[in-house]
Amino acid sequence: MEGWINPYYLDIIVFLFINIILGLGLNLITGYAGQVSLGHAAFYGIGAYSTAIFSVKIGLNPWLSILLAVIITFLLSAILGLPSLRVREDFLAITTLGLGLIAQSFFKNAKITGGAYGIDGIPMPSIFGHELTDVEYLLLVFIVLLVLIYVLHRLSRSKLGQAWTAIQEDEVVAQSMGINTLYYKVLAFAIGGAFAGVAGALFAHKVSFISSDTFGFTLSATLLSMVVIGGLGTIRGTLFGVSVLYLLPEVFRIFDIKIIDPNYIDTYKMILYGLLMVIMMRYRPKGVFGRKIRHQKRAVKD
Template sequence: MEALFNPYYVDIVVFLIIYILLGLGLNLITGYAGQVSLGHAAFFGIGAYSSAILSVKADLNPWLAITLAIVITFVISAILGLPSLRVREDFLAITTLGMGLIIQSFFKNSSITGGAYGIDSIPTPSLFGMKLENMSYLIFLLIVMLIGIYAVRRMTQSRIGRAWMVIREDDIVAQSMGINTTYYKVLVFAIGGAYAGAAGALFAHKVSFISSDSFGFAVSATLLSMVVIGGLGSIRGTLFGVSVLYLLPEFFRLFQFTFIDMNYLDMYKMMIYGLLMVLMMRYRPNGIFGKKGAKKVMTKRLHKKKAVKGGEHIA
């Protein structure tokens, strides 16, 4: 039982939950709304730096700092989502990649973010006078994750989620059905970014030190691999993909295989992720839990909904 509560294993689960929150946000953007993003780590970093700056430099209470960081990330993500109104598919992927690199460069060179030195001494949140550390922080994150999953489920099963899925299949069809594509595209970037912002803030207060290296392209690529392999447009897929790909390197660290040089584990990890992506694109492009035929199902459902409401539009 003591081994189960070993700080090392607890930390593994803590960071796994943080990645699940990131995956949920990215799956909203890419899986449900079809807006390919290669810069999701930027939203992650915005949340982390916002909370760190507010709690360390502005001396705000960590809970208030976390809340404001989520709001800040929501607003900035909505602004950064505006290019999705003009570009699509490959061009959108390249645009988001560029934005991610620009934001990481800002983190690395700006004085407010501590430049290359980052920000340290980030305080740990307290509840009823007790610092949330080790198991208490894990329990708190589990509650946050369950709330996040519930919120995604409710959104994707609502009018908003149906609009996102039609936009994913065909922008023109969505517009012809009266869906305000501008509003829904910006909204999905804002909400997906808010999830990443929450994950970033929780990450910052867990590790107590952040630098720009934690929010680079490798994180965005890893997250996209997790979401695609698990299944686009599927909560189960996100949970599965993130859990398997995040825990895989930990499995190698735990058992210390002699045929693997642990110094190159990160390189092996990216090679495995890349190979899995190629195999999934070849044999199961929708991912393990991804849904098929969404275009026909959603179009039929929306036509039926409009007929029942006498031609009332979604937006």
């Protein structure tokens, strides 16, 4: 089966699934808990660098490295989220943006992260000595994605999800109802960060080389565009938004569409994302699945 499928297409699907996992984590923070984050790429980078350091520099088993990377990302996301949660709305967005830039600067300059050279030679996980093939790794990422979708689905319908909904609707009212808003907001950052940590670890072992350029503001802004356009606070919105906006540029590459210069497709991509954001904010500010979000919130209240 490995030889029947173009490896390029396999990579597109793998990276699509990884980006969906990233989007789910951001949607948990922004869509469910109402905390605007412009630094989600920092959590992604923490997961990637953690597993790379454990597996390459310390020599741990890749599976153990991935597990430790997720735990570390969970803890650091909670710590990094603490100063952000003392502010709200626009100030929160600016604060998370600053944290994201600080994290990228650390990745680029710290000795443990390899500095500007990054870390290479990140091993592919293996089972009983058998290194996973591209198809097997695709299956692994797909299973992880399904598990995380189920986890987010259960969280959104639990008491934890109800607390996040109340905070998103009106934080002052939520506090007056006895909800510990700081605790629940930190927990949202931690769990959303853990999702990003999973994505980062899977990404690192797939590409075998990482550098700080991958985890910058552009990625955070792109993810936020995907989640907002698909619809905040809904899993289907994340699946739709990330899939459409991630695959659209690939369509131009695969079918060699001559409408735009393929050498500048990344530039055109950002222009397209920005244009779509403007259109969505004007005509459908809740996103494609926005109306369903409101129905879900009513159901939670009832």
